Amino acid sequence: MSVDVFTFGLNHTSAPLSVRERVAVPGELLRPALDALRSTWGAAVREAAILSTCNRTEIYCAAEPQVVDQLPAWMAQFHKLESTSLQPHVYRYQQNDAVRHAFRVASGLDSMVLGEPQILGQMKDAVRAANEAGALGTLLHQLFQRTFSVAKEVRSQTAIGANSVSMAAAAVRLAERVFGDLDQANVLFIGAGEMIELCATHFAAAHPRGMMVANRTVERADLLASRFSATTMKLSQLPERLADFDVVVSCTASSLPILGLGMVERASRLRRHRPMVMVDLAVPRDIETEVGRLDDVYLYTVDDLGRMVQTGTDARRAAVVQAEAIIETRVQNFMHWMQKREIVPAIMEMHEASEKVQQAELERARRMLARGVAPEQVLEQLAYGLTQKFMHGPLSALNRSEAGEREQLLELMPQLLPRTERRR
Template identity: 70%
Template sequence: MTVNVLALGLNHVSAPVSVRERVSMPEDLVQPALNALRSSFGGAVKEAAILSTCNRTELYCAAEPHVTDQLPTWLAEFNQIEAGVLRPHLYMLDRDEAVRHAFRVASGLDSMVLGETQILGQLKDAVRTADEAGALGTLLHQLFQKTFSVAKEVRTTTAIGAQSVSMAAAAVRLAERVFGNLGDCKVLFIGAGEMIELCATHFAAQQPASIVVANRTIERAETLANRFDAAVMRLSDLPERLAEFDVVVSCTASSLPILGLGMVERATKLRRRKPIVMVDLAVPRDIEPEVARLDDVYLYSVDDLGVVVQSGTDAREAAVVQAEAIIDNRVRHFMHWMQVRANVPIIRDLQANAQSIQEQELERARKFLARGDAPDVVLEQMARALTQKYLHGTLNALNHSEEAERKQLLGWLPRLFPSGNERR
């Protein structure tokens, strides 16, 4: 049975955050999802990996071709979302297009921030998780190793990552649109992960009046806060203290909103119409989208920041052309490897058949020698028999083929049976 490389998913281009957050998978759900995916198709999905970030959720599979049409339904059912809602936002790629997509994702060409590097680490984490779940085999392992190699080549030989405008820088820019100079602003960060650390670095450079880090684990909050001379607070203190802050940046792994409409509405009343900028970088979202309807609240989602980010990418378009050329070349190399790999069972059968013929003729020759036949005669008979069996299939195909097929076979004969000079 033929096995194809497939990529199914949705990203910041194909789906709004309101859809992406419904299929986003936290780290602890990925392994159960991989197990469910493979068991659901009764072995038709041979290998699989799942990449889930704030901007994309993607399945990479080595699977039998008939699985293609069924994967969207599985993804919808697993996430308890209507298939009709999900399908318009999905892309399904196979073979060389799936390989090209993996290479582009890892190289930062498919990111909201062109050339960003965080996605490569996220993809490596996804591959590690799949490996630990026993969901990787030869095909996907080779694909991802080549993917990481291509990403490194793109980043070291092109300027794709030069002068990148990050999501963190975009968050600062949006806050400056409301407050101008941030020197008098009090900034609250909710979460203590990599994205919050990046944002804290950018905001700290603007020297705000104060920085506070809130996190479920106070120790992690303190580790981050110490880097920026910031204070810490518990998430449970948010309802009482939210009104203190002019800028709130949130990015946690919570499956439910942390800041609800009622909490923010009470905070705005205490602030007496003083504006508050809220940046929600989480998927699923940390801040209820209804908060955007409140007066004096400027709520920005990860998609809103993407619009700001895109304005800074024009200078790198030449690097994109160079990167795409590298990727096209490497896709051809990988597809050639896949084709050679697909021929392995046929080659093994040919070798096994030849070995069987060899053993049969050797056994016959030994019997003739054992009964006293002349060695020269036995060797001549064995050579004649081997030659006839060697040519039998080809001669039979030529004798029973139509004209067009016969011409094609005759064209291949010099390559299949090179002359003595060519073999040397």
């Protein structure tokens, strides 16, 4: 059965954060998820990769067509959700639409922040994980290599990423709305990944009074803190130290909330109800949603920041048209490569068949020469035998064909027959 390229998933435009966090696939679950996906359908899913970020969870696969309609049910089952719970939020793309979607995602055209660069690195991480799990083959490998090339071309030839307001910069702006200058603010970062590093970079530029990093792995916390003259603490110290901080930015891979309502309530009382800004960039969320109901706590999620940074993107809209044109051209190039790839088995079969005919006729000619037949006569018989066998297939097809099929064959025949060129 034929194998097509599919993309299936949900993102910030199709699903709210409350749904996205339930189907997020953290790094340690990528391989089990890929193994489960492929073992469910066996050879029907030839290749697969899973991209899971705070704004999207997507499956890219080379699979037989009947598989794609069952993917929502599989994803729900893998995450122990109701089988129909994801249906209103998912999208499916096939063949050139799937290729176009991959190109747009990597180029930042499908991001909450138009042109944001982080998604390209996240996609490369997803491809690396799929390759290490043995889930990549020729088709997806070629797709992603071209995806990365297109993203580079879009970013270098258009202004799609110019003056983009990142989530990290938005977090600083939100804190400044509450506190004004941050020179008297103490900032706590929970986690030590790429997003926290970006946030630390932006907050450091605002020169807060102090910065601290809390992370499950102390070594990573120390490494990040050393870059910004910050201090570190253990996650276990959060309950007694939380009240010391005016701004808390959290982005971990925890499957459960790290900061609960009770912990934040106690911290607020200890602060004598001085305001606290909490920015939760994690999916699933690190901070319980009920925290947002506290009078003195300003809680912002990744979607809140996304809505903020979407303002002011009009200057980059003109670049979208140019980027889409580049992408469309590259989509057509990739589909042409796929079509050529599909006929390779037929070409190989034709070569093998012609090789057998050639060997048979050569063996016949050798036997004639061994019997003393004149070389000229042997050559004539060799040419005649090869010609007859070459013509047998097309002539038989014409003789067996009905009227409509015969017209098609007659139109194709001039293209299939060899052309002889007169020597000068």
